[in-house]
Amino acid sequence: MNINRLKAALFLLALYPLARLLVLAFSDGLGANPIEFITRSTGTWTLVGLMLTLTVTPLRKITGWHQLLRIRRMLGLFSFFYASLHFITYIWLDQFFDFSAILHDIYKRPFITVGFVAFLLLIPLALTSSNAMIRRLGALRWQKLHKLVYLIAILGVLHYIWLVKKDLTQPLIYATVLTLLLGWRVWNAQKVK
Amino acid sequence: MLIRRPHDIASSEITPEAIYRQRRLFMQAGATLAAAALMPNVSEANVRLSAAANARYSTTEPPTSYKDVTTYNNYYEFGTGKSDPAENAQQFKTRPWTVSIEGEVKHPKVWDIDALTKAFPLEDRIYRLRCVEGWSMVIPWVGFPLASLIKQAEPTGNAKYVEFITLHDPAQMAGQRRGVLDWPYTEGLRLDEAMNPLTLMAVGLYGQTLPNQNGAPIRLVVPWKYGFKSAKAIVRIRFTDKQPRTAWGRAAPSEYGFYSNVNPTVDHPRWSQARERRIGEFFKRDTQMFNGYGEQVAQLYRGMDLREDF
């Protein structure tokens, strides 16, 4: 398969969650609590994006198809895009810029605290994603910095575990996938040694 | 002792009976149409109930749409997603059904649901409902005061609490095949809370029998407490001398107290209770103490520290 075609197809696919939200929003399809729907949808896609981003390297190593690396940045940036929508939904639609309530939430609710930290950590990664920034930082330092994505994904899953009231099925599915993805890295590093 | 009569609902909230009735008919027509148009799979059992409007205990706030009330539900027996109950409860069988009155009463009795529905005059009551998750609705219920049933059963001197036990039937309730909660779902009230005139046994919604996803055939409605206190699909009502354990209390005692009165000053450990989003509205509104029913119920808790007894 041609990597450019794959990249273009993934780009369109990654716009699907946003397109779907827009279509539903304009057709009265977001249900009884539209703001909750949007928050949850953008949160879910942020996490899915992070998981997909973390799948690239194992897949590349396993298949030997090294060009796959060229879709990783795009997937990472899409994760940041959905994280930003998620955060804006919370700030704007959910809390309506009530900053004292927002600070209180970040301070008092562990699930918001870890979500917020995860989002803050995503920002430097997004800012240093360009080739120019990689060059400026130097490949080694850049790689070190971008290892933060492991922590971000863990915090993202923790955020999900802590926010559900009782039914842990969904967050535990993500936790399992993340364990496999990170576990593979540990295993792979040991094999190389 | 001087017992002050509560003012019930502020007079500005009271709608003249005639207007209320008119509005109710209009709403019912709308609801029926909406039901037919939007929910082709509403159960056949949607029967019109005849009831007298109780304006004294009804709010005049605009009711939440029938569609939202019947498609956005927390009813873990039919799934943990909000839209699961509307999808999964359609085949639920509400007949035959009995409700057993037992424990510390002089006249224990096993009621057939149809006899029970006819035994006490039905009333239309429009109540606010505040969910512990921070959203709220305004719902036109049909039901009878639990106090009527309790007076008929005559609790003994030992009865201090009332426990509500709901149906345990994993064959019909797919959610019960997973241990999300400790089934069956149970709830409880202090006897004086149960006797409060606001406490309703609801058998209908928007003038018709309850849709399955809203707790058919009979459920509790306690409007000054968070929604989960209002147990659905009740099969046993037991009078006890000890405070009953509740389903959510067993699941997370630090998060869901026995009283669970709506209280904007006591936060849930994982979210604030200061404000709420009324379904259908964009801006959040301030949550009222006792969900706005303080006039009727505040005296029940006099001398109690509601931070401790949350």
Ligand code: HEM
């Ligand atoms: C990398 C960062 C983040 C990830 C991966 C993430 C992911 C998620 C996920 C998966 C959900 C649950 C979706 C569902 O229930 O289906 C969610 C819900 C939510 N998130 Fe995030 N989130 C992140 C950051 C944030 C931030 C920064 C905030 C706010 C400051 C936030 C606030 C919320 C809220 C309020 C909910 C909804 C809770 C509810 O409906 O009960 N999240 N998020």
